[in-house]
Amino acid sequence: MSRLGISDLSVRLGDKRVLDNITAQFRTGEVTTIIGPNGAGKSTLLTCLAGLRKPDSGVVQFDGVDIASIPARARAQRLGYLPQIAEVAWGIDVRTLVGLGRIPFTSARGLAAEDQRAVDDALEQSNITAFAARNVTSLSGGERARALLARVLAGKPQWILADEPFAGLDPAHQLDTAALFRTLAREGRGVVVTLHDLHTALRMSDRVLVLGEGHILADGTPAEALAPEILTRAYGLETRFWDGATGPLIEIVGRRA
Amino acid sequence: MNMSVPKLFLLLFGALVLLFLASLSAGKIWIPWSAWFAAVNDPQWIIVFDLRLPRTILALAVGAALGMSGAALQGYTRNALADPGIMGVSSMAAFGAVMTMYLGTASAMPWVLPTGAMAGALIGIAVLLSLSGAISSVLTFILAGVILNTVASAGVALALNLAPTPWAVNEIINWLMGSVADRSRNEVAFALPFIAIGCTLIATTGRALDALTLGDAAARSLGIRMERTRLALALGIGLATGASVAVTGMIGFVGLITPHLLRPLIGARPGALLVPSAFAGAVLVLAADIIVRLIPSPAELKLGVAMAALGGPFFLLMLIDMRRRAA
Numbered sequence: 001m002s003r004l005g006i007s008d009l010s011v012r013l014g015d016k017r018v019l020d021n022i023t024a025q026f027r028t029g030e031v032t033t034i035i036g037p038n039g040a041g042k043s044t045l046l047t048c049l050a051g052l053r054k055p056d057s058g059v060v061q062f063d064g065v066d067i068a069s070i071p072a073r074a075r076a077q078r079l080g081y082l083p084q085i086a087e088v089a090w091g092i093d094v095r096t097l098v099g100l101g102r103i104p105f106t107s108a109r110g111l112a113a114e115d116q117r118a119v120d121d122a123l124e125q126s127n128i129t130a131f132a133a134r135n136v137t138s139l140s141g142g143e144r145a146r147a148l149l150a151r152v153l154a155g156k157p158q159w160i161l162a163d164e165p166f167a168g169l170d171p172a173h174q175l176d177t178a179a180l181f182r183t184l185a186r187e188g189r190g191v192v193v194t195l196h197d198l199h200t201a202l203r204m205s206d207r208v209l210v211l212g213e214g215h216i217l218a219d220g221t222p223a224e225a226l227a228p229e230i231l232t233r234a235y236g237l238e239t240r241f242w243d244g245a246t247g248p249l250i251e252i253v254g255r256r257a
Numbered sequence: 258m259n260m261s262v263p264k265l266f267l268l269l270f271g272a273l274v275l276l277f278l279a280s281l282s283a284g285k286i287w288i289p290w291s292a293w294f295a296a297v298n299d300p301q302w303i304i305v306f307d308l309r310l311p312r313t314i315l316a317l318a319v320g321a322a323l324g325m326s327g328a329a330l331q332g333y334t335r336n337a338l339a340d341p342g343i344m345g346v347s348s349m350a351a352f353g354a355v356m357t358m359y360l361g362t363a364s365a366m367p368w369v370l371p372t373g374a375m376a377g378a379l380i381g382i383a384v385l386l387s388l389s390g391a392i393s394s395v396l397t398f399i400l401a402g403v404i405l406n407t408v409a410s411a412g413v414a415l416a417l418n419l420a421p422t423p424w425a426v427n428e429i430i431n432w433l434m435g436s437v438a439d440r441s442r443n444e445v446a447f448a449l450p451f452i453a454i455g456c457t458l459i460a461t462t463g464r465a466l467d468a469l470t471l472g473d474a475a476a477r478s479l480g481i482r483m484e485r486t487r488l489a490l491a492l493g494i495g496l497a498t499g500a501s502v503a504v505t506g507m508i509g510f511v512g513l514i515t516p517h518l519l520r521p522l523i524g525a526r527p528g529a530l531l532v533p534s535a536f537a538g539a540v541l542v543l544a545a546d547i548i549v550r551l552i553p554s555p556a557e558l559k560l561g562v563a564m565a566a567l568g569g570p571f572f573l574l575m576l577i578d579m580r581r582r583a584a
Contacts, residue, residue: 052477076480087472089335090525103468104480108461151471155479 080157101154324538327512332527345405353377378499435561455497463528510568
């Protein structure tokens with residue numbers, strides 16, 4: 001089992017303390033969801049976990065080692081990071097785009113047979129083999145999001161850190177992607193995602209971390225962390241649990257006055 | 258993607274060989290290939306080996322340097338309108354060179370002017386890339402290029418304004434227009450090593466430029482070390498462009514046009530465009546130089562002027578095309 005840990009982590013952006021002295025542990029074999037209102041520090045936490053941002057204080061530890069001390073390429077081979085902004089600067093085809101996920105493994109000579117196989121697998125997992133030859137400029141927002149997720153999967157990383165991977169996906173593909181994350185966790189990989197949909201968080205996660213104004217408001221099973229009193233503290237919302245036919249449901253009653 | 262990369266290389270290489278042979282023969286005086294085996298003091302032999310050979314090699318090297326620099330800058334900025342000319346790197350090199358002419362040191366020793374040009378180019382690209390480190394938006398990067406260009410042009414204008422003699426003005430203007438004509442083996446010997454080192458450095462950034470397609474954060478998450486990439490690009494583009502401007506003056510638009518012509522053929526992955534852009538840039542500049550020689554005119558048309566005349570309308574076509582795509 002691999003572990004990602006943060007201890008006493010603080011990050012400032014300008015005058016604002018985006019993350020204020022937080023401590024948490026993430027494990028492989030689990031889907032961990034980070035939720036919280038806009039500006040709560042979710043994306044910042046994810047970039048710290050990915051080793052892309054140096055915290056102002058505190059450390060991120062990858063299997064007990066300070067992540068800043070791990071060489072960039074070795075880190076990239078084990079941690080896959082999907083940024084929130086779906087940027088693809090050039091009109092390349094989907095297969096080439098997904099192939100970019102092999103960069104930590106390739107030399108200047110380009111993709112070897114093994115890399116091509118990994119790209120095939122990733123296209124399959126994201127269910128986009130059908131449009132592998134299409135140019136990214138011709139894709140819809142949701143299709144592009146799936147192609148970018150496939151790019152991360154192509155690296156076969158031990159950890160998948162995804163910033164709002166459900167944004168732009170239709171309900172059917174949200175369901176597929178949630179199932180994919182569950183499968184990846186069952187295979188022994190670590191999945192950490194940020195999202196806004198409380199329902200997906202409830203159904204998909206092994207563990208939910210609730211952030212609010214740079215603090216951890218809750219860290220536990222979905223039922224514990226998404227309890228009404230916590231959601232009230234995080235969002236100022238009044239919510240209720242229901243027993244649905246296929247599992248629990250969260251009803252958003254309205255804003256707390 | 259309509260063409261495989263090996264096929265493109267074959268095509269470009271074939272074009273290079275043909276143009277190379279044509280370049281040794283073509284000009285005000287046509288020289289038959291038999292002159293290659295003439296006596297060393299035969300005037301035809303002198304034209305081929307002392308005049309046209311250095312000119313041809315320079316056109317190839319400078320074309321390769323500018324084409325590759327353009328492809329690298331476009332990849333780094335993620336913008337198809339970037340080019341060492343537009344981003345002010347060439348202007349800074351020209352400013353450096355003009356300063357040595359203005360101060361009168363250029364004529365004292367032959368290495369002063371090229372050194373001035375190289376220093377200007379390196380300062381220019383260093384300013385540009387360090388600005389892009391602090392503020393990573395493409396817009397600010399391009400604005401920084403425009404500012405650099407303006408400052409360098411103002412410096413050149415000032416040097417012209419305050420030039421001590423009309424002769425100095427003439428010398429500066431003549432040099433600025435950009436040409437590979439009447440260059441000696443010394444200039445070839447000066448420029449080639451720097452261009453070779455510069456292009457080699459640029460070539461090492463292919464994977465980084467590919468990764469940058471996904472943005473800065475994603476590129477770093479793929480293990481790309483941005484400081485190293487920036488340093489390799491700054492030195493590479495600075496040396497390649499600086500050495501080119503140092504021996505030929507300003508030849509614009511090569512870096513802009515070349516990658517643009519290649520993208521429909523072999524795809525837009527920036528790393529895959531670097532080496533083909535060097536070849537295609539060499540083809541473009543050598544072809545343009547041959548055409549320039551053949552245009553009947555009292556004084557030979559300057560290559561830089563011809564490229565600018567081609568480049569302006571091309572830029573316009575690109576903009577129209579981009580607008581049509583955006584619509």
